[in-house]
Amino acid sequence: MGIYGVYIVSKSGGLIFNYDYTVPKIETEQTFSYPLDLKLSCENNRLLVSFGQRDNIKVGHVLLAINGVPVSGRKLEDGKDAIEMLDDVTNYPLNLKFGRPKMTINEKIFLASMFYPLFAIASQLSPEPRSSGIETLEADTFKLQCFQTLTGVKFMVIADPTHVGLEQLLKKIYEIYADFALKNPFYSLEMPIRCELFDTNLQALLEQADKNGINSI
């Protein structure tokens, strides 16, 4: 069991709300000797593993720290250049920490708007007439449940693949949205939801659903 996060997409396809409930940390710290048996490349101002896998370090993971000093962008926090440090034989053995990169808010907006066409094409390619768009999407590591309201707002929750009763949870989130976002006079439609009451109620709902199962709400 476990809920990872909630996304709300407006009827025009933009992300209007996102909440990360649990973000699993995937980090590996190891001591390396020269030469480094992983190939790193710089992408989006982050140092990514582009080739080579060992233990739990996979392609796509980012370099988080060198000898315990956090890396931001290409530079260490103390101002040294990370690549220069990795190329210098005299620095070894080095203790490097790698991890799965966290999604930035830009990536979330990008992914949420990407779901919109997928939803539409799934309905167009249907072999049966009058099919809806994607309701459940399953992968080996997570399950995405989507609920589209009559007004076109999409609620999505990402949870563990074994989690059941996500539909009821989404209906409850819709109720909270109607009560605390739509009835808020300062909230305008299609705009990002910034309502304190909505946040606290959603958080309480997710905690309850995660702890006591979906039937308790």
Add this chain to the structure above:
Amino acid sequence: MTIYNIYIFDRMGTILYQTNWNRLKQSGMSSEEEAKLMYGMLFSIKSFVSKISPLDPKRGFLCYKTSKYALHYYESLTGVKFILNTDITIKNVRDLLHQLYKEIYVEYVVKNTECEMGQPIESELFKLKLDQFIKQHMKSLQ
């Protein structure tokens, strides 16, 4: 339980084979166009899944369901992609697709010297066996 249609793509995205069984609605475009749209959607879903996944994915995307049908996806290690559209009640389609790959695709396409890699499958034997395989499973699962 119903199986509607199947698509087989190679690793470059060329459509190798597609056929319908109990399909009730056509997508309103030529089958070639439809295959392109399907591959494009799957390509996007795969990239979407690998990015939004909270953990490191191994096999990635498995299936999606709408109110009327379910799409199941199976990719072999060589990148051949099998897409099977079924109704939403059916379970264990992954095993079925693996079996289809092992018993039909490998036996009648890979081992057939007449079938060229990356070209649409023309073999009548393959078409016959695939049809038998699906019909037999539709019956046994009813």
